[in-house]
Amino acid sequence: MLDKVRVVMVETTHPGNIGAAARAMKTMGLADLRLVAPKIYPSAEATARASGAGDILANARVCADLDEALEGATLVVGTSARLRRVPWPCLTPRQLTAQLQHEPEDTRIAVLFGREDRGLTNEELHRCNLHVTVPTNPDYGVLNVASAVQLLAYELRLALVGDEAEPRGARSKRATMPLPEMFWDVEPASNQTVQGFLEHLERLMEDSGFLDPEQPGQVMTRMRRLFLRARPDKMEISILRGTLVALEKRLRGQDSR
Amino acid sequence: MLDKVRVVMVETTHPGNIGAAARAMKTMGLADLRLVAPKIYPSAEATARASGAGDILANARVCADLDEALEGATLVVGTSARLRRVPWPCLTPRQLTAQLQHEPEDTRIAVLFGREDRGLTNEELHRCNLHVTVPTNPDYGVLNVASAVQLLAYELRLALVGDEAEPRGARSKRATMPLPEMFWDVEPASNQTVQGFLEHLERLMEDSGFLDPEQPGQVMTRMRRLFLRARPDKMEISILRGTLVALEKRLRGQDSR
Numbered sequence: 001m002l003d004k005v006r007v008v009m010v011e012t013t014h015p016g017n018i019g020a021a022a023r024a025m026k027t028m029g030l031a032d033l034r035l036v037a038p039k040i041y042p043s044a045e046a047t048a049r050a051s052g053a054g055d056i057l058a059n060a061r062v063c064a065d066l067d068e069a070l071e072g073a074t075l076v077v078g079t080s081a082r083l084r085r086v087p088w089p090c091l092t093p094r095q096l097t098a099q100l101q102h103e104p105e106d107t108r109i110a111v112l113f114g115r116e117d118r119g120l121t122n123e124e125l126h127r128c129n130l131h132v133t134v135p136t137n138p139d140y141g142v143l144n145v146a147s148a149v150q151l152l153a154y155e156l157r158l159a160l161v162g163d164e165a166e167p168r169g170a171r172s173k174r175a176t177m178p179l180p181e182m183f184w185d186v187e188p189a190s191n192q193t194v195q196g197f198l199e200h201l202e203r204l205m206e207d208s209g210f211l212d213p214e215q216p217g218q219v220m221t222r223m224r225r226l227f228l229r230a231r232p233d234k235m236e237i238s239i240l241r242g243t244l245v246a247l248e249k250r251l252r253g254q255d256s257r
Numbered sequence: 258m259l260d261k262v263r264v265v266m267v268e269t270t271h272p273g274n275i276g277a278a279a280r281a282m283k284t285m286g287l288a289d290l291r292l293v294a295p296k297i298y299p300s301a302e303a304t305a306r307a308s309g310a311g312d313i314l315a316n317a318r319v320c321a322d323l324d325e326a327l328e329g330a331t332l333v334v335g336t337s338a339r340l341r342r343v344p345w346p347c348l349t350p351r352q353l354t355a356q357l358q359h360e361p362e363d364t365r366i367a368v369l370f371g372r373e374d375r376g377l378t379n380e381e382l383h384r385c386n387l388h389v390t391v392p393t394n395p396d397y398g399v400l401n402v403a404s405a406v407q408l409l410a411y412e413l414r415l416a417l418v419g420d421e422a423e424p425r426g427a428r429s430k431r432a433t434m435p436l437p438e439m440f441w442d443v444e445p446a447s448n449q450t451v452q453g454f455l456e457h458l459e460r461l462m463e464d465s466g467f468l469d470p471e472q473p474g475q476v477m478t479r480m481r482r483l484f485l486r487a488r489p490d491k492m493e494i495s496i497l498r499g500t501l502v503a504l505e506k507r508l509r510g511q512d513s514r
Contacts, residue, residue, distance in 0.1 A: 024404055029394040052399055074445045086478045089486055092420050126481045135420055137286040142309055147281055150404045151411055163349050163392055188331045221343045221383060228386045229346055
């Protein structure tokens with residue numbers, strides 16, 4: 001259903017934002033970009049910021065007005081940071097995508113993004129069935145327009161394709177046993193503390209002759225994964241470090257014997 | 258809990274991405290930015306792209322190495338686009354934020370973002386408790402690093418602050434009655450078709466003397482909201498248009514009388 005979604009950028013000022021929006025769209029599998037009266041376009045800056053999404057940019061349709069950009073759309077969604085005088089149905093991106101589950105198959109969605117400085121005009125917002133506002137910091141909600149495209153495209157992908165990271169290469173569903181929330185008596189160790197322990201462990205494994213520094217294989221990677229996953233507490237690390245120190249002393253004692 | 262989250266950018270090449278990341282952080286209420294050996298920094302481009310988030314940039318700490326950047330962190334999350342030889346606990350952003358609900362209050366989270374061209378090294382990823390991969394288009398998953406910061410910051414905000422658009426100014430919880438999914442017999446009208454009807458309605462309201470073109474108030478805004486929210490089908494619009502045409506004829510007939 002991603003091919004039924006188009007992105008409409010209205011009177012974008014900075015061509016870099018158009019390129020960045022094209023790239024954001026492509027990372028999420030959107031392809032239909034329409035530009036209503038962009039200030040500077042085409043532009044080398046747009047192409048540079050599009051990176052590997054040059055095809056989206058090449059196929060972007062420059063429209064003289066909003067009518068042309070909305071041609072055939074049956075659900076028009078306007079992005080807006082402000083509340084308007086007459087309140088409109090206004091959703092968060094997640095409420096929007098929940099709503100889309102109930103849309104008929106043949107819905108053709110257009111998502112409108114306004115000017116960098118002033119967003120969409122009231123007239124443009126009044127062409128929309130719904131408004132969407134991204135929840136932001138109340139003290140600074142000024143999302144870059146390409147960032148807004150990225151967030152909406154991401155939410156649309158999750159809703160229409162699913163929340164799955166690329167599954168290829170997955171080897172097994174086997175997971176470590178998850179633990180429920182529980183009372184804990186000791187503070188967690190910091191990452192540095194665990195790092196210090198792992199370096200110590202590596203030295204000792206080498207000193208012990210178990211680990212060949214010339215051919216370490218994946219041994220330490222697997223040890224790291226184990227201990228970082230386990231999230232040891234300070235006491236546990238301190239016990240492990242104590243054990244390593246004691247073992248080291250024994251090894252040195254043997255060497256000097 | 259947002260103040261317990263820090264963003265760590267490792268060996269970022271383009272200063273513009275640092276500025277854009279600072280802005281992305283601020284829009285979501287994050288403030289603690291650490292830069293490990295950035296290529297070019299400080300930089301006018303970073304400042305320009307930071308826009309109103311100059312304070313985040315000014316307070317960003319430049320670190321010589323990852324150890325310094327991770328100081329005191331108890332949960333280190335590495336962002337990664339690729340699957341590694343030894344699979345690590347790897348979550349989507351949404352799985353990560355679900356997981357954070359079970360974290361103790363004093364967790365100090367660091368989220369690592371790698372180089373533009375190669376991401377994080379294996380060694381860096383092996384400092385992490387968890388890896389996070391944003392679900393992307395399998396044919397082009399090359400997220401811009403500032404876009405990745407934006408997406409993660411957004412998910413963290415939703416998880417730690419809640420999925421709420423700015424509530425101030427909301428007047429009432431009263432909503433129109435929601436409709437369950439149901440069989441429908443006619444195709445939905447396109448946005449253009451509804452637009453055509455609304456323009457026609459406005460003309461007739463003016464011709465009728467009801468609507469003063471010099472003092473239109475919010476009348477048409479409210480009509481727009483009604484009809485755009487209702488998502489009329491083609492047949493309904495055709496009936497409404499027929500009615501308008503008939504009324505127009507009557508009005509003209511009276512004029513000529």
